[in-house]
Amino acid sequence: MLNRWSAVDAPDRSDPVAQLVYASRLLGADTDLVLHGGGNTSVKTTVTDLTGESVEVLHVKGSGSDLATMGASGFTALRLARLRALLRLERLRDSEMMNELRCARLDATAPDPSVESLLHALLPHPAVLHSHADALLTLTNQPEGRRLVEEVYGDRVVVVPYVMPGFDLARLCAELFPAQSHPGTVGMVLLNHGLFTFGADAEEAYRRHIELVGLAEERLSRPAARVAAPAGPVSVDRVRLARLRQEISEVAGAPMVLSRYDDPTVRAFLDRPDLAAIATRGPVTPDHVLRTKRVPLVGTDVAGYAKEYQQYVDEHRERARTTLTVLDPAPRVLLDPELGLLTAGRRAADARIAQDIYRHTIDVIEAAEAIGGYQALPAGDIFDVEYWELEQAKLRRGGPAPEFTGEVAVVTGAASGIGRACAAALQARGACVVALDRDPSVTEPGGLARLGLQVDVTDRAAMDAALDTAVDHFGGVDIVVAAAGIFPASQEIAGLDPEAWQRTMAVNAESVAHLFARTHPLLALAPRGGRVVVVASRNAVAPGPGAVSYSASKAAVVQVARVAALEWASDGIRVNVVHPDAVFDTGLWSPEVLEGRARHYGLTVAEYKRRNLLGTEITSARVADLTAALCGDAFAATTGAQVPVDGGNERVI
16 A cells, blocks of 8 residues: 655645645545545634634534545535533434534535544544545455454554444443553454544654555455456447346336446456355445445346345335335346346446446455455344435435436447537436547546547448437437538539449438438337437428538438338337528537628628528537427327428428
């Protein structure tokens, strides 16, 4: 374990909060220590309040913050005297504890404090750091975990048996720590949970943390590690993945993202003959259940998993300390020797977090098996965290998800203009977006919910590969927006350029027909039914002179869409068309071209842009909003429609 503290970069000790921010980011940057919001840190200071009185304060990580990106505003300042008074209570419900912690804030607008704030308060040291280090969890998730911890650390740490996080854990630590600690105590190990270290300042607490985790790593390095057999990427039928996603979504009661991973480490784990036994013993630490559920599904029997999950809930429901809102029974992690490691979630971020956690789980299980045997907590203890009253309260407070949450949209021509706007509109409404374009700018980062792929829509092999990649990332396809198109130079029929004609037909019509053929099996498996929108043109119904290739290609693609609407209705797939006109914020219209066209009609540029019945400007965003609406519930009974987005045109009307 590398000590990353830099005397050059670290803030001065005179600013303990800034120093804590620095230490927190160092912990958060190492995924072997914390993952996705895990861990917490604190520092105790004295501040002067509005009345001029000196107040002892605990600055503790706010709930939901991520150590890797922490800033000072991510910490919540709490009155220490109130926290210490709470520790004298014999009993306190966790919901009551959180209310008391909120009331102890100096700033009512600060984030909710960490559920482990009382534990930080009781430790008699200025700076406290807490992580869920993989190496430590490997030691404690053993039949003789306590003995291993004592063997590695001697009496330098206080060892606390597992108790669910919250007030009960804080009270137990309040009893054990004063009784067992001494001047040489540098840390506290919570079995099956994590590590606390402390010091006079954040630097000392960090140095001790890295040292203790390093000692655990040294203990784990003694046995020979399993060698992962080399393995290349495994190709998987995308329709099979989409069908599996459909089953998971049906059990979950909502569309789910399904992401697939396969590498030598995962492959070696999946090839274990005892996979079903070791993978279903439980998570490495109970809070992971909120992201991965208690156990993964080994294989692909989703219905069987759901039945077993319901049995697990029924068996332990009497342990619940609040009215039970049963979570959906769909798996979040799937392990299949043929498909690889798959993770599911309502959002791409949820699936990614589950993947990150389980890849670390694999490392812990492998290391634990090498030194003795992996042993997780009993199912009842995991249930207590999964159905914790604090987590149940979050469910009851949660509002509706964005309209397309869990759904996947493929958008062609997504690097600019209408295609780019459509991709943005769908992503803003919760969809995962696969953005396709030949322009390399399409691959610019756009968050976990966006996958940009550089591809020519007329290259059929490349499009097939792109769809394979899309389904590997997100599990299927729910929405297709065909927005890729070209507008060749103006040319009358008498001087028709055959190459320009063929290229225009290939991009504007033939590529869409191929896209439809390849996505139909995926759209037919969309949990809420497939939806398709073709971005055509006013020229399809009201062509202009000098635009024969463009007008004919757009008319052709409209016919493709109409036939698809007829053929696919029985599969629950809706196919509609939008006809934009005079959309000037696209690559087709440069300032020079706009000025020339406006001058031709004796208009200003502003007047030319509004040359329609309503006198309104048509933008890519307006076309995108209508496209997104056509994919939504408001148009659930509409297919085969052709909707103009042109401000009103006499020739179309």
